[in-house]
Amino acid sequence: MHEAALHVGLIGLGTVGSQVADRLLNRREVLRRRAGVDLVLDRVLVRDPTRPRAVAVPREMLTTDPADLLEDPCLDVIVEVAGGEEPARSYLERAIRAGKHVVTANKVVMARHGPELLELAGAMNVDVYFEAAVGGGIPLISTFKVDLLANDIQRIMAVINGTTNYVLGRMADAGLSLEEAVAEAQTAGYAEADPTEDVGGYDAVSKLAIMASIGFGARIHPDQIYREGIEGVEPVDFRYARELGYEVKLLAYAARAGERVEARVHPVLVPHGHPLAVVEGAHNAVYVEGDLVGEVLLQGLGAGGRPTASSVVGDLLDLARSVHRQVQHRAAAQFDAQVQVVPMDEVGTRAYFRCRVADRPGVLAAICQVFGEEGVSIASAIQKESDDVSAEFVVTTHRSPDAALRRTRARIARLDVVHSVRAFLRVL
Ligand code: NAP
Ligand code: HSE
Secondary structure: OEOOEEEEEEEOOOHHHHHHHHHHHHOHHHHHHHHOOEEEEEEEEOOOOOOOOOOOOOHHHEEOOOHHHHOOOOOOEEEEOOOOOOOHHHHHHHHHHOOOEEEEOOHHHHHHHHHHHHHHHHHHOOOEEOHHHOOOOOOOHHHHHHHOOOOOEEEEEEEOOHHHHHHHHHHHHHOOOHHHHHHHHHHOOOOOOOOHHHHOOHHHHHHHHHHHHHHHOEOOOHHHOEEOOOOOOOHHHHHHHHHHOEEEEEEEEEEEEOOEEEEEEEEEEEEOOOHHHHOOOOEEEEEEEEOOOEEEEEEEEOOOHHHHHHHHHHHHHHHHHHHHOOOOOOOOOOOEOOOOEOOHHHOEEEEEEEEEEEOOOOHHHHHHHHHHHOOOOEEEEEEEEOOOOEEEEEEEEOOEEHHHHHHHHHHHHHOOOEEEEEEEEEEO
8 A cells, every 4th residue: 555545446437436436535634534544536437538427526537448447556446336247347356456455336246256256355465345235325244244243143134125115115105006116216216227127136136145145154146046026016915915914025035044045035025013014215124133143123225326435435444444554454255155045945935825716606615725735824814805706815824835835826826716816925
């Protein structure tokens, strides 16, 4: 490091990058006092230097050539807030190989390539910080890496995607359809123009992969995580859920299961009274159980330029302090690559079924027979009249292997007396 200064190259000057640049440029003296060294923003990589920006950055600081950052020996740290898998991953690897520390908000890169980058960083004696990759401004990664490190983490349950939580909330409270609620989330600036990553659960999978890997010290790749998005949820499901005492949330769930780990993302009915049931709007919440600490709930704004910049600049300050005190680097995280993820078929869950059925004698008996034959025990049942020829039948079950629940769903859908199984959701 250079004399009492940490020289920073920034990749990306969008929603997050402009807030990071703003803090570095306009609070420089305060940050210097906190870190003990001067944080100097030297270079910013963008695609289009002519684009208007939310922050005033001197034009000569902007470049479109990645080599101006990655090959500049004067830069100590590269902050990556561009997003996407490539070229971001390659840029981070090049930075580390060049002996630079990196700070990133990139969940896709950290979920898919984090262990390799951390290992490389260990070999190069530099640090990789990624607090902002999960939960925006909520201090999660540092909590797992430092404050909860003495624990054997038993379980992580999270509402970790703000867009879907906002959408589900609007469907529940205003009766909007999924499409209407997504359009509203886009107008409010929560959802991307292409909301597939959020609505399909992919964003939550990336975040769960990072948290589970750090929390369990295991290599959990996103492709190993079972995933369902919120596409199948309809406004009527919120009414039934509330009647039964639940809210509908997109849940990211990981738990120790002997020598293996359960890891899955799907919509779920969360009982009223559970802390995750009351997470509202675009907020995120992560509920952790550790063997020493017991239950911990971390909650806050999981997205947005300012909360995310809070994590990015916090990482920079932590890095600057540790480099300044010559206590850098943190031990590279250890990931056991042998830990297996429990296949979803074997996972024990409860389920909610909503079926459109013929309204005539013997229908419920036929449906219940399937549940019985699959060894699935019914916990509650509701039938509502809807018209002369059809009715809606809603069932919740006791805990069963997920494979049995899905077989039940498929068999019921094939019954002559069942028009369709309109919803199939897990119950927490
Ligand atoms: P954004 O608004 O789209 O900004 C991306 C920036 O990166 C833009 O300035 C863009 O340049 C630049 N960029 C993209 N690809 C580039 C490339 N190949 N070379 C050079 N520059 C490139 O994105 P964002 O919302 O700030 O998100 C940034 C990162 O933070 C992502 O990894 C995201 O997942 C993460 N994150 C975001 C939030 C949030 O609330 N936004 C929350 C948590 C984490 P131009 O401006 O010239 O096009
Ligand atoms: N799209 C994410 C969300 C924010 O809605 O939570 C960035 O991680």
